[in-house]
Amino acid sequence: MMSSSSEVQYGGGDRGFPTKCDCGLRVVPLLLKTQENPGRLFYRCISKKDVEDAIPKLEIIDREITKTKTEVEELRTLIEDLKKDVARSQIEIRNWKALKAVCLLCVLWLCC
Incomplete structure (x- = not known):
């Protein structure tokens, strides 16, 4: 228990919760x-x-924070890799669409 000494400091003046x-x-x-x-x-x-x-x-909390920071950094790297994969896939899709259009034109030209 706390003593009622005058040296006890309170958060809100002389009354309230001691700090x-x-x-x-x-x-x-x-x-x-x-x-x-x-x-x-x-x-x-x-x-x-x-x-x-x-x-x-x-110390346990510090280890967990360090582990979590490492995991976050690994996830950031993974996200960047996935973004690059998406960009490559989008280019590939555009190329396939263009090739499909050329093939369709060739088929129509040959048939006519």
Whole structure:
């Protein structure tokens, strides 16, 4: 629990939610889950142990972000390759249409 020391800093003046503990670290709001006081709001200092406990989780998140960035870059490369394939296919389709028109003209010329 937070003490009511004058060094506790509040987000909105002297009332409201505290933002800093007596020790100067940030506080986090939490809800009690006890039978006596379910849902009661209290504040806890972000202590060194909390930070140390978070480091492995942050390392996992960092690895996931790095992996995701790599996947995004691979997808960008794939998209660029697909765009090139589409452009080549469009040219090929135009060439086939032109060839079809020439063949049709040749067939009509030969038949007449």
